Amino acid sequence: MFTRLLTFCCAMLCLAVTAHAGDNLFAEGKGLVEVNCMRCHAIGATGDSPFAAAPPFREVAKNYTQEELIDGFMEGLAVRHPAMPDWDMTTKQADAIATFIMTLDGAPAKTGDSPAVTGYEILLKSCARCHAIGAEGDSPLAKAPPFREVAKRYDPMNLEEALAEGIVTGHDQMPEFVFEPDQIAAIVAYLSTLRAE
Numbered sequence: 001m002f003t004r005l006l007t008f009c010c011a012m013l014c015l016a017v018t019a020h021a022g023d024n025l026f027a028e029g030k031g032l033v034e035v036n037c038m039r040c041h042a043i044g045a046t047g048d049s050p051f052a053a054a055p056p057f058r059e060v061a062k063n064y065t066q067e068e069l070i071d072g073f074m075e076g077l078a079v080r081h082p083a084m085p086d087w088d089m090t091t092k093q094a095d096a097i098a099t100f101i102m103t104l105d106g107a108p109a110k111t112g113d114s115p116a117v118t119g120y121e122i123l124l125k126s127c128a129r130c131h132a133i134g135a136e137g138d139s140p141l142a143k144a145p146p147f148r149e150v151a152k153r154y155d156p157m158n159l160e161e162a163l164a165e166g167i168v169t170g171h172d173q174m175p176e177f178v179f180e181p182d183q184i185a186a187i188v189a190y191l192s193t194l195r196a197e
Contacts, residue, residue: 024193025095025096025099025100026096026099026100026103026114026116026117026193027116027135027193027194028092028093028096029095029096029097029098029099029100029101030100030120030134030135031134031135031136032093032096032097032100033057033097033100033101034133034134034135034136034137035134035136035137037057038050039051040054040083041054041055041056041057042056042057042058043056043057043104043124044057044058044104044121044124044125044128045058045104045121045124045125046058046125051083053083057100057101057104058104060101060104061101061102061103061104066098066099066102069094069097069098069101069102070091070094070095070098073089073093073094073097073098074089074091074094076088103117114189115185115186115189115190116186116189116190116192116193117190118183118186118189118190119183119185119186119187119188119189119190119191120133120190122179122183122186122187122190123147123187123190126177127147127177128140129141130144130173130174131144131145131146131147132146132147132148133146133147134147134148134194135148135194141173144174147191147194148194150191151191151192151194151195152194152195155195156187156188156191156192156195157188157192159187159188159191160184160188163177163178163179163183163184163187163188164178164179164181164184165178166178
């Protein structure tokens with residue numbers, strides 16, 4: 001029970017986040033999780049949670065159904081530690097967050113059906129230490145543009161060549177990444193979700 005309670009640590013610190021346009025529950029859930037949860041939980045396919053007692057969301061996805069997560073979000077949770085904030089959310093927000101979390105369970109049918117989910121995971125692993133990769137928030141490195149700005153400035157389809165050959169920038173902190181064709185397709189699919197918002 002304690003693990004389940006910790007699972008939702010930071011789930012809704014400030015639900016004033018505006019719902020993202022359209023019916024893209026994955027993108028909306030990802031945005032809510034990035035703003036409210038990643039201070040405590042690992043929200044990607046790899047990595048440790050910043051707050052040791054907070055389980056990585058990929059573990060949550062293995063242990064609960066989407067319906068159980070939605071019910072837990074809607075009913076609220078009593079927690080045994082002071083780091084868990086009080087929160088309240090709408091049914092749509094609960095569904096969006098649960099949808100995002102369930103993409104992390106590693107089941108090929110779920111992640112394989114959505115190139116945007118795969119693209120998000122690639123960028124989370126490769127780029128998130130410097131760039132804001134979601135629809136909200138500042139980049140950890142101030143001079144690294146948020147990907148939502150890149151996606152609005154450049155058509156993601158036009159970035160395919162640069163992703164294949166390696167993106168070179170004018171500063172030495174930017175590592176050179178070269179991606180495979182399937183990774184490029186996934187990254188472009190994800191960046192297109194940012195452009196649409």
